Amino acid sequence: MAVEGFQMSWLLLALDWLIRLAALFWIPSRSTPGAARSWLLLVGFVPLLGLPLYLLLGEPWLSRQRVRRQAESSQVIREEQVLLQPLRWLPPGDTPIAEIAPLVERQGDFMPIHGNAVMLLDDYDAALRALLDDIAGASQRVHLLYYLMFDDAVGEAVITALEQAAARGVHCRLLLDAVGAKRGLRRYRKRLLAAGVEVRAMLPGGLRWRRSGRMDMRNHRKIAVIDNRVGHIGSQNLAASDFVPGFPNRELVARLQGPVVAQLEAVFASDWFIESGQRLEVMADVPLCAADVATQLLPSGPAYPFSNARDAVNALIHLARRRIVLVTPYFVPDEATLSALRIAALSGVQVQLILSASNNQRLTAWAQQAYYDELLRAGVRIALYRPHFLHAKHLSVDDDIALVGSINLDIRSFALNAEIGVLCYDTAVVRRLQVIEADYLADCEQLSAARWQQRPAWRRSREGIARLADALM
Structure with a gap:
């Protein structure tokens, strides 16, 4: 009986390491580097749970x-x-619109049209x-x-x-x-x-x-x-x-x-x-x-060859010359978006994030807080809207570009969901959107880098752990 138990222990140990090694060679070739790190961490800690979860949720595939x-x-x-x-x-x-419109058309099929x-x-x-x-x-x-x-x-x-x-x-x-x-x-x-x-x-x-x-x-x-x-x-x-x-x-x-x-x-x-x-x-x-009004539709989703929403949002951030305001309920950016926000702020562009102080997804809320410190230190302004759950999703660039739709600034919206937005190239529409943004900001708490850094160590740990699961959100 003892021999059988000893053999079973060795069998489970061998299976445990076989799963880890297989995951090490298989997952990086089928996932983005960020997603691969998250999955390898999960499989490394809990192989018998991590492998089935990866098989179900790991690869963003469609039929x-x-x-x-x-x-x-x-x-x-x-x-x-x-x-x-x-x-x-x-x-x-020689305007940001002249650069973003061809990108959106090539990736999302729709040309900009007027008369709206x-x-x-x-x-x-x-x-x-x-x-x-x-x-x-x-x-x-x-x-x-x-x-x-x-x-x-x-x-x-x-x-x-x-x-x-x-x-x-x-x-x-x-x-x-x-x-x-x-x-x-x-x-x-x-x-x-x-x-x-x-x-x-x-x-x-x-x-x-x-x-x-x-x-x-x-x-x-x-x-x-x-x-x-x-x-x-x-x-x-x-x-x-x-x-x-x-x-x-x-x-x-x-x-x-x-x-x-x-x-x-x-x-x-x-x-x-x-x-x-x-x-x-x-x-x-x-x-x-x-x-x-000149408009252009921006559809996106995993059935397209490229991540249309992510590429368009990142391009808009890079093209902003004076200001960009981004409103989203869920903010779990990939490295490209995080880098774009940081570079824009350090280049002197006024970057304002408006997020909801309340959130109906606790893990997502913890994960997005893990990004605040880096962004605040770069000069990105972060405002938390308090009266309601701010579920709106839109952005404005300078005085002539607005994007309104269903697109969240998170990895799920960029890679896993079918989304839709409409770009409006019109100063009157942007002015109306700026009024709405100002109304949000009147009921917001603006975070400061000094105050944010004073949060307890246990919160920092919780945020860091939640951020590791960004590929699952």
Whole structure:
């Protein structure tokens, strides 16, 4: 008996080291250096737990079918944009816009176009009312794509609006993330189908996840397209502002009119095709708006060849000449973004980060605090917004570039989630966004490097340990 126990101990020890050595040769070749370090640390400490977790969550892979369908969609978008070619907006030479616009177009497929109107909706209830009113005025079709929908008063209001639109003969389609909108799908799917609304769950889990991709990859976009006249894009989901108890959300939504609506419809059609294989016709005859705002869509996600959102955000940070303000609820940057922020501040650019003082994800909150010291010492200003959970995601560069959408400044948004943003090259839109930023700052606590360095040692340790898990967030 003792011999058998001795043999079993040696067998477990050999297996333990075999896993460690295999991970050392396998993981670095399939992950970024930062992610590889995190995974190797976990496997090194707990091999029998770390290996299964890596096999499930380690590689940001999508099924070949999804990657192929995204490539097909990108090709169609590039070919069909010839219809909008007369609306192409040419940025002035020798400006940051002239450098960012070609990058966004080459990576995300959409060219900058003029003739649009952009309304920024900073009030949660007002943004919801605008969406419901637009659905109520639909005459042809309503397309909604959202990460999260709850079975609450807001979910009920949206479902009722879709039922009423379908009863009028409006063709309604609803795309919801299978995980984020699980409650809404469970409550409303049969009811919507009975009303004639087409419903699809994006990136389904369970036994079907192998046909989708890594199980924690999500479609995080928030898009609404009504007829060929109006679109909504931003951070707000289909749920009440206090859907997370104790964390009432503050959001920002851009209500769009003009040719950009056809581009937004193309993003919806692309995601519908990726999920269903069904091709939708995109309306291209969208009227021009007198406001004549130049816009450019920035879609991103793991199905694209490059990290579109990360590259665009980093380029904007580097291109800022005087000031850049970045607003995000989750701030867990990769090394490239961290370096860009530090270099911009040390170069004399006023860099202002506005983050939420409260956070509904504790590990993420601890991890992002690990970056404050380095950034504060470089001259980056960090403000913590206190009245609500600031869930808005946007940035402004100098006086002529604004980015509004669903993109967080974290590794998950950059590498794992499908996201969407709209770049607005317009001083009036930027001025409106600056007013919103100033309103945030009036209710913020500005951190100081000296005060931050006085935090207890146990907090520093907690932050450092949490930062090691950045590849898992």
